[in-house]
Every structure is written in structure tokens, then in C-alpha cells.
């Protein structure tokens with residue numbers, strides 16, 4: 045097993061590791077052990093980071109994009125070399141099982157190579173001018189200093205989704221990682237350093253949302269905020285950024301459903317549900333927390349799910365036999381417990397789980413039993429609100445149309461899935477499911493980095509992480525007209 049290299053983290057500002065007096069411990073959610081201390085910075089660290097970023101960005105933007113991309117290629121190779129070490133550290137701080145931690149680091153590697161290749165594209169457009177001897181084009185221009193705020197549930201992947209496009213497009217970054225999972229931020233900053241990214245192009249400021257995040261959102265020189273996290277925080281950021289006319293990209297979760305139709309391959313559906321609902325202990329924005337099931341197959345699905353859930357092993361994710369790791373912290377456990385009570389009070393039927401694991405082997409960590417409710421109704425809070433834990437509610441329906449309607453009835457719109465063998469339903473579903481991501485015959489998780497990631501309605505504000513679309517929030521479109529006629533030509537007037 046890898047060792048944590050330091051007992052005390054520092055901010056990374058202008059290529060220097062800057063210590064901060066106020067610190068808080070980072071706890072391994074599987075064992076309850078304190079791993080190391082992370083800074084609780086204040087606004088002065090944000091100011092210093094922005095100053096460094098502003099200076100660095102001017103030079104960085106002048107380097108041709110294909111050369112900027114060379115750094116990202118090196119980042120990709122370094123991440124690849126360090127994949128196993130990073131995955132183990134990720135499991136220690138976040139709790140997800142090693143297999144999933146490896147998958148998450150792989151997302152970062154993929155993103156590095158994908159965005160590095162953008163260095164040779166960053167396509168703009170040429171457009172005919174309405175005037176003779178005049179050339180018109182639109183190009184992507186960097187914005188300047190961008191702020192990224194990333195969550196604990198994907199501490200390295202989401203950071204790469206946001207920082208890599210920002211950097212390849214010629215911006216400098218001020219990054220606030222989640223204080224629960226700072227080791228991935230420290231390691232990624234080290235990778236950037238080792239890859240030769242010029243000082244100040246990325247700056248990491250550790251601390252709370254109410255201090256560091258707030259200072260970033262209010263800072264005049266940060267022109268973009270890209271945020272993944274809770275709905276409430278995202279909405280506050282959006283209103284403040286709106287007031288300041290700051291660009292903002294938000295990804296704020298989901299209430300994702302798997303639809304199981306009467307003609308579905310039930311064994312496959314069970315596998316898909318299990319992976320999406322209980323993988324990462326349900327702590328993914330894309331996690332399946334509703335199963336909308338056709339009444340004809342409801343009982344058969346329940347039976348098979350219960351059998352499969354029996355086999356789920358719960359424990360420390362560093363143990364390769366474990367399938368479900370811990371919940372990030374006690375507050376997470378309390379929130380899940382609250383929803384279990386809500387579900388029972390609302391009249392949903394608890395078929396499995398519903399409790400925190402407190403036996404000796406689990407006592408120091410935060411473990412919750414995979415939970416299955418059935419006979420849930422669309423209107424119930426457990427079927428509407430994001431729980432962020434291993435809790436899934438079955439909602440029976442009578443038809444395909446009703447399934448689509450139930451899927452779309454929530455305020456979120458991130459991911460959805462349908463299991464069916466009917467090709468007509470497949471195409472109707474991809475059209476009618478009101479989510480940013482739709483899966484057919486697969487669970488709700490597992491988005492690939494070269495497709496846009498994000499959702500409709502309350503999930504976000506229309507921007508997308510990853511995919512080439514990730515560049516949109518980090519660039520401005522600049523329209524450029526070059527008149528080579530040698531005389532003053534007036535658009536709209538001198539047109540023959």
C-alpha cells in the first residue's frame with residue numbers, strides 16, 4: 045500500500061507551496077483515522093492566487109496552443125505512470141473501492157490526452173463577409189483567470205474535466221478542491237509541476253466554501269466560475285455570478301432513474317441497477333436512485349435485486365473483495381438516515397437495508413447498508429430529492445408513457461436509462477427522456493470524457509463539463525474582420 049507523503053498540506057500558489065496556519069484533519073471514511081491536515085485558507089490566499097494567475101496567464105496565452113498542449117500530454121503520461129499510487133490514495137481519502145478509484149484516475153488520463161489534442165484544434169469558424177475583399181472569422185479566445193470549485197466524490201476526475209480545457213485554451217486557474225479530499229488536489233498539482241506547467245498557471249487554495257469559495261466568487265479578476273456540488277451552493281453561486289456578469293458553469297446533481305420495461309433482459313437490468321445505485325455507495329451525481337419498473341415485471345425484478353444485493357460486500361475499499369465502500373462522513377450518514385425515515389413515513393415499503401452498519405468491523409468508519417424501497421410513489425420525497433447514498437426506490441408504472449412521465453417529473457435532469465429490447469421504444473426514449481445523458485440497456489453511470497457531461501433543468505445552467513463543449517465556458521468567441529480592399533468599406537451600406 046502507498047504511504048501518504050506528507051502530514052501537512054500547503055496551498056500551491058505561483059508554483060510555491062505556501063503553508064497556512066489554520067488546518068483541519070482529513071479523515072479516512074473507512075477507518076476513521078486522521079490521514080493528514082489540510083489548510084483552511086482565507087480570502088488573502090485567494091487574492092495571492094489570483095495575482096499569480098493574472099500574471100502567469102498573460103504569458104501562457106501567448107504560447108501557441110499546440111505547445112500549451114505538450115504540457116497536458118506530459119500530465120497524461122505522468123498520471124498514467126502514477127495511476128495505481130493515485131488510486132490507492134484516492135480510496136484512502138474518499139473511500140470508493142480501488143477498482144472505481146482506478147477508473148476515476150483513468151478518466152483524468154483520458155481527459156489529459158483528449159484535451160491535449162484540442163491544442164491542435166480549438167476550432168473556430170471562417171464565414172464569408174458580405175463585402176468584397178474582406179475576410180471574416182470567429183476564434184476562441186481565453187478569458188483570463190478562471191475559478192474552479194470541485195467536489196469530494198470525484199476529486200481528481202472532475203478537476204481534470206475543468207482545469208484541462210481551461211489551461212489548453214490559454215487561461216490560468218484558481219482551484220478550490222473539497223477539503224474532504226485534498227490529497228488528489230495536492231497530487232494533481234505535483235503532476236502539473238513535474239510536467240513543467242509554468243508557475244502560476246494553476247493555483248490551489250484549500251479551504252471552505254464559505255471562505256475560499258465565496259472569496260473566489262466575489263473576486264473581480266476571476267471571470268469564470270465552474271462548479272460541481274450541491275444545488276443550494278450552486279444556486280447561490282449562480283445568483284452572485286449573475287449579478288457580476290461572470291460566466292458560470294454549474295453541475296448540481298441528479299435524481300437519476302433506470303426504467304425497466306416488461307420486455308427487458310432482467311438479469312442485465314439488475315446488474316445495471318446494482319452498479320449504478322451502489323457503486324461509489326451511491327455518491328455519484330449520476331447514481332441511480334429510482335427504478336421505474338413496469339408492473340408486469342415488478343415482482344421478478346424485486347426478487348432478483350434482493351438476491352443480488354445479498355452478495356454485495358461492504359467495507360474498506362482497499363480490500364479487493366469489497367464492492368461497496370463507506371459514506372464520506374457522518375453528516376452523509378445522517379442525511380441518508382433522515383431519508384430512510386422520510387421514506388417509511390411516506391409509506392414506501394423497505395425491502396432491504398435502511399440502517400447504518402455499526403458492528404465492530406465497521407464501528408470506526410461510516411458505512412450504510414445498501415437499501416431498497418419498493419412501492420414508492422412519484423410524489424414522495426425519496427423519489428424526488430437527491431439522497432447521495434446507497435438508497436434506491438422502486439416506482440411501479442403501467443406503461444412506457446407513464447415511465448417517461450415519471451422519469452421527467454423530478455426537478456433534476458442529469459442521467460437516465462432504459463432497459464428494453466424494443467427498438468421503437470429505444471428511439472422514443474432517447475428523444476423523450478429529459479436528461480443530459482441517456483443510456484439504453486446500461487445503468488445511469490459511466491459517462492465517457494469525450495462526450496458532453498451535464499444535465500437539463502435543475503441539474504445545471506446549460507453548460508457541459510468534458511467533451512469539446514467543455515471549452516465553451518472557458519473561452520469567449522471573438523469575431524475578427526480583416527479588410528484587404530485598401531479602402532473603407534461600410535457593412536450594411538456599401539453592399540452592392
Ligand code: UN1
Nearest residue numbers: 198328329330489490491
Ligand atoms: C459525478 O458524480 O459528478 O458518469 C461524476 C459517471 C462518472 C462521473 C460521475 N464518469 O458516473
